[in-house]
Amino acid sequence: MELQKAKTGKFVLNYGLLLGIILVVVGVIMYVTNNHLEPHWSFMLLTFAIFVAVVIYGIKAFKTENGGFLSLGEAIKVAVGIGLIAAIIGGLWTILLSTVIEPDYMVQVEDIQREQMIERFPEMTDAQIDDALGMSAAFRSPWVNFALGLVMYMFFGLIIGLIGGLIMREKRPYDV
Template identity: 50%
Template sequence: MENSTANSKKIILNYGAILGVISILLGVIMYVTNAYLSPSFIYNIIGFLILAGTIWLGVEAYKKENNGYLSIKDALKVGVGIALIGGIIGAIWLLLLIFVIEPDYMTQLGDLQREQMIERFPDMPQSQIDQSMEMAGKFSSPWIITAFSLIGNIFFGFLIALVVGLIKKNKNPYEA
């Protein structure tokens, strides 16, 4: 007998959309402040806190709708679902940025990587720099960047949901 009254799909979609919109707002701020190519560590922290906060609130909403009961499995389902939906929306923003808003994004990124390499290794021969840049270019396509962004969102969403589930779990005594 299942006493669960919570609609996880609705919560996942709502909080995933909220995560996606807030992620886009952060992305716009990064673009406007010209930090989109090489964001400072603070943007990574803010992004992580947004992800964690949204998952926490989503799992809390699920628990409340489920009469105060929450299993780790449900927390993972809700948390990873929120991270997935938010990640897809964020990936759409990233692709829009790369292909529409800033079409020379990949060139700018390559130039920045070359400059950073020269600064870090001033004695490196030009041929070795070119070889390194060619190798980096293979792993820096817009699609690979977007895929890693989405995979990272899901991975951290899983970890956050696991922690939230362990903290907030409350087993329903009517379930087997």
């Protein structure tokens, strides 16, 4: 009797959508509480904890539907896929926020960076601060942030999938 293997795509889509929606809700909460420009560390910790929990739960659900079996490759595939879907949804929220809801978002970010540089480096001249901010201007684009978010979430998915897969893996017995 041959066991049917579960498909990773269903879990990637379902848990990726779940994580993406949760990330948007956290983003909306940050916006409403005026923490979107300078987020408190607790929002970052909460976001990371939610990310880990949803990815691990997605891997566990895949293993359960797969007859209790899980390879390291399957765990990584599910985790990276969940990270990719969540990053796309979260990135779309960020683009919506920074181009439609708050069109001067990037200007506000630059102003905050300028204030922080003046506080941290009081010996810098205005020209030096302008040069430093000019170099970082390319990274303030919503599309660059979207791309960096994709890479970051897929990387975290890879790490969590690797760790979770090593802990939860269960090899399929060979058919005789």
